[in-house]
Amino acid sequence: xxxxxxxxxxxLLGFTASLxxxxxxxxxxxxxxxxxxxxxxxxxxxxxxxxxxASWSLLxxxxxxxxxxxxxxxxxxxxxxxxxxxRADAASxxxxxxxxxxxxxxxxxxxxxxxxxxxxxxxxxxxxxLEVPAILVGIVLAKGIRRDTDWKALGHExxxxxxxxxxxxxxxxxxxxxxxxxxxxEPLFFTLFKPLLALFLLEMGLxxxxxxxxxxxxGVPLVVFATLMPLVSSVAGAGLGVALGLSVGGVAMLATxxxxxxxxxxxxxxxxxxxxANPSLSLTASLGITFPFNIVIxxxxxxxxxxxxxxxx
Numbered sequence: 536x537x538x539x540x541x542x543x544x545x546x547l548l549g550f551t552a553s554l555x556x557x558x559x560x561x562x563x564x565x566x567x568x569x570x571x572x573x574x575x576x577x578x579x580x581x582x583x584x585x586x587x588x589a590s591w592s593l594l595x596x597x598x599x600x601x602x603x604x605x606x607x608x609x610x611x612x613x614x615x616x617x618x619x620x621x622r623a624d625a626a627s628x629x630x631x632x633x634x635x636x637x638x639x640x641x642x643x644x645x646x647x648x649x650x651x652x653x654x655x656x657x658x659x660x661x662x663x664x665l666e667v668p669a670i671l672v673g674i675v676l677a678k679g680i681r682r683d684t685d686w687k688a689l690g691h692e693x694x695x696x697x698x699x700x701x702x703x704x705x706x707x708x709x710x711x712x713x714x715x716x717x718x719x720x721e722p723l724f725f726t727l728f729k730p731l732l733a734l735f736l737l738e739m740g741l742x743x744x745x746x747x748x749x750x751x752x753x754g755v756p757l758v759v760f761a762t763l764m765p766l767v768s769s770v771a772g773a774g775l776g777v778a779l780g781l782s783v784g785g786v787a788m789l790a791t792x793x794x795x796x797x798x799x800x801x802x803x804x805x806x807x808x809x810x811x812a813n814p815s816l817s818l819t820a821s822l823g824i825t826f827p828f829n830i831v832i833x834x835x836x837x838x839x840x841x842x843x844x845x846x847x848x
Contacts, residue, residue, distance in 0.1 A: 578705015
């Protein structure tokens with residue numbers, strides 16, 4: 536996004552403070568509140584637009600996006616196995632990378648707004664669509680369909696986890712209330728979106744830097760995967776966006792979603808379904824490497840890719 540953007544600077548402040556072992560720390564309750572507000576804001580905005588544009592074509596687009604959430608983990612899994620990762624660890628990693636980062640999506644929303652670039656406002660629906668399929672693919676890749684898997688508990692975690700409930704809840708509220716009903720909520724959820732995001736990224740910087748210690752154990756293969764996978768996935772997301780007829784902003788946003796990696800919903804689900812997988816491996820990759828890469832370098836790059844495709848095709 537550029538090092539002069541205040542949102543990025545907040546992230547870098549937290550990241551640097553953590554590396555220097557500063558005592559800076561946000562209260563856990565504040566971080567939880569910021570997460571709730573951001574998830575609801577994204578859901579509400581998408582729900583309002585969904586009320587205007589719900590159609591069969593949108594359903595078709597959602598199915599195509601869901602298919603992408605299945606294909607990307609399947610493509611990444613053999614690569615990780617070649618890199619020497621154990622089956623369970625590779626499956627857990629691809630589940631994280633087939634799913635999405637709501638934080639990265641929120642930063643991309645703020646970045647495009649600052650650039651004056653519009654996109655299809657119903658794209659938060661795709662955030663919800665991409666949360667679940669990669670987790671299921673990861674579980675199957677790790678151990679197949681086994682009787683000892685507690686599918687009831689896993690289903691509860693997948694569909695009633697905090698992020699899913701808040702996103703879907705926000706979508707439904709925005710859809711039912713419509714633009715007029717949501718208007719009184721705009722000062723908190725829309726006007727203050729970027730300041731809330733800045734504080735959220737301050738905490739994310741602190742957490743991301745704390746994950747870097749794991750690189751001593753996992754080294755070069757993890758760094759290569761965590762930077763290469765977003766680039767490959769972004770091309771797939773951008774290509775799908777073009778095929779679906781999205782605007783330049785929409786293509787950039789779908790590329791960003793494809794390039795992001797989950798660090799909220801997926802870790803909890805994979806801990807339950809594949810306990811033998813090393814959780815620090817996935818968090819180091821998704822939060823310690825890919826998240827900073829996308830925030831500082833990736834999102835502007837994905838916008839340039841979308842603009843290049845629009846000018847070429």
